[in-house]
Amino acid sequence: MSSNVLDTLYSIILDRISNKKEGSYTVKLLEKGKPYIARKVGEEATEVIVASLSEGRERFISEVADLIYHLFVLMAVEGVKPEDVYEELKRRMK
């Protein structure tokens, strides 16, 4: 996965936070607050599990994308950038 897609996604999410674009799903999530967003991350993780166990490759890819998006919204709420996570993953590399 090229990290510039992830970095671009994160910058779009930050843009939605600051510009509150009309009709934005991200803005709707933010308005529902952190507990709701955290619950959505859990839901999307479950949907990844279900897709992995009983649905095809395309559904699995789609659910992983949903999970990454919702995780990135939660990271933005927490003030954690993708680079922070990349650093941690790099630190763990053997």
Ligand SMILES: N=c1c2ncn([C@@H]3O[C@H](COP(=O)(O)OP(=O)(O)OP(=O)(O)O)[C@@H](O)[C@H]3O)c2ncn1[C@@H]1O[C@H](COP(=O)(O)O)[C@@H](O)[C@H]1O
């Ligand atoms: N990658 C995504 C992305 N993946 C999934 N989703 C939304 O996440 C939801 C997942 O479906 P669910 O059934 O879990 O959610 P729902 O039933 O629609 O709504 P709720 O259950 O949350 O009430 C869908 O509404 C999708 O539209 C996304 N929404 C936005 N993005 C990215 O975020 C950017 C900003 O989007 P907006 O905030 O809508 O402008 C977009 O340009 C995309 O790059």
